[in-house]
Amino acid sequence: MADTLSVSFVEQLKQSNAANTSIFVGKRKPDSEPYIIPKVVLTSVSPYFNKIVNCDFKEGKEGVLHFPEDDPSSWTLFLYWLFHRNIPEPDRAEPPNARGLSPSALAPFFSVLTKAWMLGDKYDVPAFQNSVTFRMIRTFEISFPTMQTAEEVFEITPEDCPLRKLIVEEMVTATLKLRVLKVSEVEDFGKFDGFLSLWTECHQEFCANMQRYPLHGYGRNSSQMEKYFIEEDRDLVREVEAMLKEHGQA
Template identity: 30%
Template structure:
């Protein structure tokens, strides 16, 4: 295996010589400004792009263009930013208050869905960490959770998180009330699983505790337990770690 230094030199050399791929996102017209990105970077993101950009197989590869009319433009902007910085939009409870606006919640959901479509697991997991961080403090709005259900497939990682949030809301009212609004979404099985998890947790419904554990000086990599890994895709670990603040006696990111 090549050394990290050699790999870096080879990547830099490849970027200098590599062609740019033109990416059109959403509905386009004569005024639409596409994104442009080196092919080698796209191919490193996932096997999806590696296959689509083969010059002798698909038109996308021959023309050096990708058309994604159904994708969310802002989610693509976040993805491209993540490619170079490995960061996604972050909610800071101290600066932003105890809630994030619905627009940011929906953006994070759109980013996860985009990563799911193109099998960009690292990006999905970074976004999931942000969602877990937020929902460890705030139960979420049912309209946002419902939208997350609409955009995901049954038994997916994000669908699980959305279902658990919906169970938490419904338990405060009446179990199974309002499930008819999810007809046609294959949601009942997800809800039943989430309800079983809710009941198993018993009196310990503190989301941060059951998901991340509650021991001091724990981190995402060496944490005491919890089920945070259940929400991640593949075997990649997010760049940022959860840490227990000894002074504040709470989790922080």
Template identity: 25%
Template sequence: MATPTSVQDTRPTKRLKIDYGHEVSVLVGDTGQRFVVHKDVLCTNSPFFQAACSKNWREGREKVIRLPDHAPIAFSMYVDWRYQGVVDLWQGDENQRTVRRDTQGNERAAGGLRFDRLIDSYILGDMLQDHKFCNVLIDACFDLIEETLQIPHYGNINRIFNTSPETSKLRQLLVHTMAFASKPET
């Protein structure tokens, strides 16, 4: 069974000129996993990072930004997307793919782990105010729903509702998807 493993942002973008001499350490999660990323890569689409990297803030002067409330895998996916333009919802778990059978007995890839990562990444992208990243994740959500014929489990839906504003596009998508999925067939 062939299943897509990543979503690529195919929209044309201006080439980013990276100043390779300016790096920032980002400490992610409760363990403070360290990521060293070029400042230009972080600041291009994110007002959060633009402010955090400013000399007006301690983080900008120290070149260390802490994101203790976010999942390291989500930040890893964000960095990969910023550098490569690809969101890989399997990232490192190629051998852990699970398969389920739909009501007709056809094999489908299960979406659980990928939905978890998608939600974690969207929450991160929303906090970073990187709308391009969030839009790519919305596209990935559509693809994942279509591929698995599943929607995120209620725990993930609750996380989105508890951590995002009412205007959140993913929140709106999940409400519409749930409403459509629960509509009786006519």
């Protein structure tokens, strides 16, 4: 579920002649068209891209990069982020209902976000990872994770990934506060390393601060929110503070 705005934007990149790095993502076909990215834009966000674009090997000299194993939808978000420094909201039907979108409708979007976070991890782009995390947090304003979403996070992310705690916090809230999830539904997650300790930690935090959780996990203050980020990001912290203000918690 790639949002319409970012898909439209990356299609424009395929038509651009003003850049000097061509990027092919996924299995290449005879009619595949590259994304055309200004070299300075790509190299400015990651030491990895700076090295590969400016190397003396064929890729660097020709200005053509191939990423056959990567997820195209993750690159769609990444390329949009490169120029806008934010992640678009998920598509909604018109007009949106009071809660926005159902958990099942949002599951594909959360899947793309999770894979995008891993893309940022693979190519050392922490600012992108932070933006992905923040979009996931904001999306929890209109929904909560399905078991499919939670399982995918635990299947493809490393044990120290901050998305894991974020997901477990939402699972605890969905169980204890919203009562839309049963404890029996999460028992199978014990097979994932680190899940039980995270569940216990988040359960204790929730019980100790229940009054600060009016709906989902909005008891998080700006300093606490930073625990989900890979590195300090003052711009995102300001967005967090604005989000909390919206919910009367700033």
